[in-house]
Amino acid sequence: MPELPEVETVRRGLEARILGARVARAEARRTDLRIPLQRGFARRLAGRRVERIERRAKYLLLRLDDGHCLVVHLGMSGRLIVGEPGEDGALAKHAHVILRFDNGRRVVFEDHRRFGLMTLIPNDALKSHALFRHLGPEPLDDRFDGPALARLLAGRRTPLKAALLDQTRVVGVGNIYASEALHRAGLSPKRPARTVTGPRAARLAEAIRATLADAIAAGGSSLRDYVQASGELGYFQHAWRVYDREGEACPTTGCAGRIRRLVQSNRSTFHCPVCQR
C-alpha cells in the first residue's frame, strides 16, 4: 500500500484526532507482525500521551511522553482506522492492535497480510535503529533536487524504476508513484539508473516531488477498501496517468503511444514506450 502520500495522509488524519490525547487502554490481539510485538507492548502504551506525530519515509512516528516513539509501518495492506468519539463498532478480522484514547477515539491497526509493524523505540535510538539507519533522503525536502538525485543514482546499472523503489536511494516512492513519476518525467523505467544526470535528473527529481505533492493534496490513492485515517477515501487513483492503465492511450499531449505493462524485479511497471525514453 501505502506509499508516502498515503502515509502522510494518515499522519494528518491522526494529528487532527489524537494529538495530545492519552492512551486509556491498549490491547494486542495478535503479536506476530513483521517484527513481533515487544513483550509488554500494550502495557507500555497505557497512560502515554501523544506529543507529536511525524513521518519518516513510509513510517509513522508517534512521539510519546515517556521518551519513546511508537513506530508504525503499514506494509502492503495495513490500515489505521480511527473511530468517532465514543463509537465502538465491530472489529475487523485482522484487527491486531487496538488503542483507546482518553478523548473517546479508538484507533485500530488492521493488516491482513502482516507485512506491517508496530514497535516502540527510544527517541534517541531512532536514527541509528536498523529500520532507519539506511534510509535515503526525503523527496519533499528542499535539498532534494536534480544534482542530489543524480548523485544517488550514480554508478547504478539497475533499471531506473527499480532504483526508485530502493529506499536507500530516496524514500517514500513505491510501485505506483515510481511509474507515475517516470511518466511525468518522460523517462523509461528500463533506462540504467546511472544514465540519469543533468537535465534528466532535474526533470525526474521535480516529477517525483510534484507527483507526491499532488497525491497528498488528493488525500492519497485509495485501492479497494483502503481508507485514510479519517475514514474518507483518497481520490488520487483517478489521476493516475499510467498505473493500472495497460492498453489505454498515453495521456501525454500529442503522444500516440499506448500504455504498456512490464514486470521488473517481480513488480508491475506501467509506461508509455513512445514518450518515455
Added chain:
DNA sequence: ACGAGAACCTGTTTGC
C-alpha cells in the same frame, strides 16, 4: 558490492 528473484501472508480478481 551489486542486482535479480524469492520469501514473507492473506485476500481478491481473473481465466479456464
Added chain:
DNA sequence: TGCAAACAGGTTCTCG
C-alpha cells in the same frame, strides 16, 4: 459454479 493461478500499495533475505 468451481478451482487454480495471478496479482496486490513493501521490505528483506539469499543466491549468483
